Amino acid sequence: MTRLSTILVVIALVVAACGGGATPETQAPAPQQTAAPEEPAAPEETAAPEEPAAPEEDAVAFVVVGERIRFDVKELRVKAGQEVTVTFENRDSGVPHNFAVQGPQGIIKTDIANGPVTQTLTFTIDQPGTYQFICEVHPTSMVGELIVEG
Numbered sequence: 001m002t003r004l005s006t007i008l009v010v011i012a013l014v015v016a017a018c019g020g021g022a023t024p025e026t027q028a029p030a031p032q033q034t035a036a037p038e039e040p041a042a043p044e045e046t047a048a049p050e051e052p053a054a055p056e057e058d059a060v061a062f063v064v065v066g067e068r069i070r071f072d073v074k075e076l077r078v079k080a081g082q083e084v085t086v087t088f089e090n091r092d093s094g095v096p097h098n099f100a101v102q103g104p105q106g107i108i109k110t111d112i113a114n115g116p117v118t119q120t121l122t123f124t125i126d127q128p129g130t131y132q133f134i135c136e137v138h139p140t141s142m143v144g145e146l147i148v149e150g
């Protein structure tokens with residue numbers, strides 16, 4: 001007798017729970033909708049400080065490694081008028097290399113020097129086009145393209 005009454009109570013609770021659960025479901029989505037628009041506000045605050053970084057587009061820097069008589073980079077892509085700095089690392093001990101760009105107005109280059117040595121070359125090319133960069137000692141094996149976009 002007590003078991004039966006217990007079962008009835010459990011059934012009654014389950015029915016009550018199911019019936020009561022129906023109405024909260026319709027109310028639940030409302031708070032989520034109001035909470036969502038608040039999140040995009042935070043990224044806007046962090047995005048603002050990035051805008052002053054625009055001058056970076058006027059200058060670009062690359063590291064080119066010369067090792068085993070090869071450049072580790074075959075293509076450099078820059079913009080016309082952009083100041084380009086190439087840091088050239090000659091890692092071939094006792095082997096002479098340099099970094100030379102055959103630009104529209106002549107060659108721009110570092111001195112030929114035995115490795116290991118690190119050299120820096122800074123230049124600006126105003127005329128868009130595709131130019132070669134080479135090592136003057138090994139122009140057939142150490143060669144790549146400098147693409148200057150307009």
Ligand SMILES: [Cu+2]
Nearest residue numbers: 097135137138
């Ligand atoms: Cu070389």
